[in-house]
Structures are given as C-alpha cells and as structure tokens.
Amino acid sequence: MKNTKNKCRVLTKRKQVNDKKEVILKQRFISIIGILVLAGCASNSKFSKIETIESNLPIYATLAMDEKNKFYFEKFSYSSIPNSINLNNLTHNFPTQDGICAKHLVERNSEVNRNLNNKILCDTDLQFRSATVSTGAIIGNTIGNAYAALASMGIGVSAYYGVEFDTEEYEDALSQALAKVNRVTIINDANQLFYETNSSLQLSKIKFEEMRNKLQSKLGKSIKINDTSKLFAKNEIVHIEKTSSMPPISRNVIWQDNNELKIYLLKKLDESRSEGKLTLQCSRLKSFHFSTEGCEQSWDYDSKHTIDPITYNVKSANQYVFEPHFDMNDSNIAIRLTSNGYLKVENRTNSFITINSLSLYFGADIETDSNINLEIPPSATSSNMSIHSFNIYDKNRKLKNIKKENLEKELSLGLALKYKVLNTNKENTLYDTNIYKYSEFSGQVI
Structure with missing residues (x-):
C-alpha cells in the first residue's frame, strides 16, 4: 500500500514538470512568431520614393522571365490584375504577408488546417514567395518538434514551414524589367491610343445624330396618306428614333x-x-x-441616308362624336340647345314660369325627365338645365365606323317642354322637332 502511494506521488510530480515544459514551449512558439512578424515589417523598398507619372488612365503590367532568366514586363492592362504592378507609381498587389504553413495534417478539416494552410500565402510556386524555414531542421530538433506540435495543438503535423514574400528578389526583377523599357512612353502611348479611339467614338455619335436629323427632315416627302374616311387630320405620325446607342469603349483588355x-x-x-x-x-x-x-425601316451607322416610301391607308374613323345645337320658342319661352349640351331658357313674360318636365327627341328615340321643377323669374334667362343626364344624348351622338360621307345622313332632333305661368291654371307645352344633317354640327374623331 505504501509503495502504491509513492508511485502516485512520482507520477504527479512528472506531470507537473511536463506541464511546465509545455508552458515554456508555448512561450518560445509565440516568440518565434513575433520575430517572423517583426522581420516582415522591417523591409524597406528602394522604389518607395520613385517619381509618379501622372495620366488619365493608370497602366498595369505583370512580370515574366525570358529564356535568359531575366525579367521583363508583359500583360499590360488599364486595370489592376492579380500580381501586377502599377507602372505610374510602381506599387504592386503581390501577396506580401508571411505564411505559416503545414502539410500532412491528420485532421483535414481541423482548425489548424484552416489557420496554417493558406492557398496563396503558402504557395511557393507563386512569384517571389519562398519557404523561409527548412522542414527537416525544424522537425529534427526538440524545439522544432514542440513548435510543430504546439502549432497543431497536438493533432500531428509531419511537415511545418514558413513562406514569405522575397522583397529583394522582387525588386531585382522589377529593376531588370524597368531597364528594358521607358515607363513614360508605355504609359503615354497606351493613354493616347485610348484617347484617340474614344474621340473617334464621340465623333461617330455626333455624326449618327446628324444622320437621324437628316432622315427626319426627309420624312415629310416620304409619307403618303390615302384617307378614304376624309376625317383624318394629317399630323406628325412618323419619326426617327434612336433605339440603340453606341456603348463606350471597353477597357477590359490585356495586351503585349x-x-x-x-x-x-x-x-x-x-x-x-x-x-x-x-x-x-x-x-x-x-x-x-x-x-x-414601309414602316419596317431601320438604319445603322454605315447605312445610306435614304427613306423608302411610307403609306398610311386610312379607311374609317372608329368613333365620331358630334355636338347638336338648335333653337325653338313660343310667345312665353325661348330655348337654345348649345353645343356643350346645356339649355338656355329665356322667360319672355312678366310672371314666374315653372318648367315641370323635359323630353328629348333624338333620332328614333325619346326620353323624358318629369322632375325638372325649374322656376325662372320674369324676363330672366336660366342656364341650369342640361341634357347630359339623358342616356340617348350620349349614346346617339357617338357614331361608329364613320367616313365623312356618312355625315351627310339626316336625323331628327327636338324638344318638348311642359311648363306653367304663375297665376294661371293653364299648363303649356312647347314642342318642336326638325331634320338635320350630321355635317351641320361640329364634331370630332375620338
């Protein structure tokens, strides 16, 4: 029993020692990372004070190596592309962050795999990125093993390495490429070519608008109207429309x-x-x-400025509305039906007159309103009566499928009023109808 207790004490002490070593290794791991980060921040480019070349459009280029292992510029563009250099100010978009990378992780979907394996930062095949720590050296010593074990949180890493952007190699490559070209010439030539092309496009747009105006001016002589209805009032019924504009020149191009x-x-x-x-x-x-x-005509930039004949064959009006008007009277009352459908009723007596009912005769139809009850003072005129409330007024004055010749047809129009003069018991009637032609009244196509 005593021996068992002594063994437990020994195991407990060993665990405490191992825990302490693990803390020390973690501290060393953090220190190594700190050194790597500081080393990355200490770089200072010799191109940082390069003169900037001003231009409307910046020009970008990538670096490539020729058969003599010398660098030169290729893939020029008006916009930034991956791993390219702005030739105006010599800034670049290469990934420069340090990569902490691991291979052959036991757990492919582990947090370590997501943190340590970065496809870009750990890709040594990319330009100017290289491994900074030897895998064999870091795994082959005690600190390296602990470093790798801590980095993987104990899940097992068989290869661990760091990758960084080699600023010195990049700047040597850039210097080689710059020695072969004139930056100012490259930038100015690319800007000038685009400016000239864009200017040509703007002139083309002006000419295209002039072409539209010229065609528009010819339309009057190109239109023929065969109006068998004789009711069509010629107006501007055709025009030239720009249905598609010229788009701007795309700058999405890479050239050599x-x-x-x-x-x-x-x-x-x-x-x-x-x-x-x-x-x-x-x-x-x-x-x-x-x-x-001849309405199916269109023109593009290179078309001739000619118009084929255009013909409208107008057969009849869908609907024609006319405004009847007439006068009627007796010794007591004078009535005028105006073209806007209102009645002007004049009292010719020295007594009040009350109109009790009104009947409208329109063609073959008759309609009566028996609740008029309109009182008109002596020697006064009332404009308060309207025939718009009569259904046959709106219905019969609208004609369908009409030609002008149809307006020579006749119709019967008239009114009948029942009224009383004050202080008499006699009920009077004013009635009159007459025959009119539609053409006698003003009207319009609707």
Whole structure:
C-alpha cells in the first residue's frame, strides 16, 4: 500500500514538470512568431520614393522571365490584375504577408488546417514567395518538434514551414524589367491610343445624330396618306428614333504591345458603332381603321441616308362624336340647345314660369325627365338645365365606323317642354322637332 502511494506521488510530480515544459514551449512558439512578424515589417523598398507619372488612365503590367532568366514586363492592362504592378507609381498587389504553413495534417478539416494552410500565402510556386524555414531542421530538433506540435495543438503535423514574400528578389526583377523599357512612353502611348479611339467614338455619335436629323427632315416627302374616311387630320405620325446607342469603349483588355492594343481598340470602336441603331416609328392611329406600308425601316451607322416610301391607308374613323345645337320658342319661352349640351331658357313674360318636365327627341328615340321643377323669374334667362343626364344624348351622338360621307345622313332632333305661368291654371307645352344633317354640327374623331 505504501509503495502504491509513492508511485502516485512520482507520477504527479512528472506531470507537473511536463506541464511546465509545455508552458515554456508555448512561450518560445509565440516568440518565434513575433520575430517572423517583426522581420516582415522591417523591409524597406528602394522604389518607395520613385517619381509618379501622372495620366488619365493608370497602366498595369505583370512580370515574366525570358529564356535568359531575366525579367521583363508583359500583360499590360488599364486595370489592376492579380500580381501586377502599377507602372505610374510602381506599387504592386503581390501577396506580401508571411505564411505559416503545414502539410500532412491528420485532421483535414481541423482548425489548424484552416489557420496554417493558406492557398496563396503558402504557395511557393507563386512569384517571389519562398519557404523561409527548412522542414527537416525544424522537425529534427526538440524545439522544432514542440513548435510543430504546439502549432497543431497536438493533432500531428509531419511537415511545418514558413513562406514569405522575397522583397529583394522582387525588386531585382522589377529593376531588370524597368531597364528594358521607358515607363513614360508605355504609359503615354497606351493613354493616347485610348484617347484617340474614344474621340473617334464621340465623333461617330455626333455624326449618327446628324444622320437621324437628316432622315427626319426627309420624312415629310416620304409619307403618303390615302384617307378614304376624309376625317383624318394629317399630323406628325412618323419619326426617327434612336433605339440603340453606341456603348463606350471597353477597357477590359490585356495586351503585349501597342500594335495588339491598337487592333483591339479599333475592333471595339467598330463594335460600338455597329450597335447604334435608328428605327422608323409609325404611330398607331387608335381612332381609325388603317393599315401601313414601309414602316419596317431601320438604319445603322454605315447605312445610306435614304427613306423608302411610307403609306398610311386610312379607311374609317372608329368613333365620331358630334355636338347638336338648335333653337325653338313660343310667345312665353325661348330655348337654345348649345353645343356643350346645356339649355338656355329665356322667360319672355312678366310672371314666374315653372318648367315641370323635359323630353328629348333624338333620332328614333325619346326620353323624358318629369322632375325638372325649374322656376325662372320674369324676363330672366336660366342656364341650369342640361341634357347630359339623358342616356340617348350620349349614346346617339357617338357614331361608329364613320367616313365623312356618312355625315351627310339626316336625323331628327327636338324638344318638348311642359311648363306653367304663375297665376294661371293653364299648363303649356312647347314642342318642336326638325331634320338635320350630321355635317351641320361640329364634331370630332375620338
């Protein structure tokens, strides 16, 4: 029993010693990372004070190595692309962060795998990125093993290494590339080519608008209207519309030399011009039965400034509304039906007159309102009566499928009033109808 207790005490002491060593190793691990970070922050580029070249469009390029292992610029562009250099100020977008990387992790989806394996920061095949710590050296010593074990939180790492951006190698490569070119010439040439192409596009847009105006001016002589209805009032029923504009020149291009860039820009200029389109727009005559010929016309930038004949065949008006008006009277009352559908009733007596009912005769239809009860003072005129409330007024004055010749037809119109003069017991009637032609009244196509 005593021996068992002594063994437990020994095991407990060993565990305390191991825990203390683990704390020390963790501290060393943190110290190593700190040194790596500080080393990365201490770099100082010899191009930091380079003169900036001003231009409307910045020019970017990538670095490549020739057969003599010398660097040069390739893949020029107007916009930043991965691992490229701004030639205006020599800034770059290479990934420069240090990578802490591990291979052959036991748990592929572990937190360690996500933290230590970065596809970009740990890719030594990328330009100017290289391993900084030998795998064999770090695993082959006690601190290295502890370092790797701590980094993997005990799940097992068989290879551990660091990767950093080699600033010295990058700057040597940039120096080699710069020695082969004139930065100012590259930037100015690329800007000038784009400026010239864009200027050509703007001139093309002006010419295209001038073309539209010229075609528009020719429309009057190109239109023929066959109006069998004789009711169509000629107006501006066709026009030239810009249905598609010329888009701007795309700067989404990568080129190797000025000739390649020039070919691209000229191609884009032609493509932009080809998208401009003018179309003949023929109005739909909603109020008429009609047909058209020659309305399917369009023009692009290279089209001739000519218009084929355009014909409108107007057959009849869908609907025509007329405004009847007439006068009638007797010794007591004078009535005028105005074209807006109101009645002016004049009392010709020295007594009050009360109108009790009104009947409208419109064609073959008759409609009566027996609740008028309108009182008109002596020698006064009332404009308070209207025939808009009569259903036959709105119905019968609207004609369908009409030609002008149809307006020569006749219709019967008239009124009948029942009224009393004050202080008499006699009920009087004013009645009159007459025959009119539709053409005698004002009207319009609706």
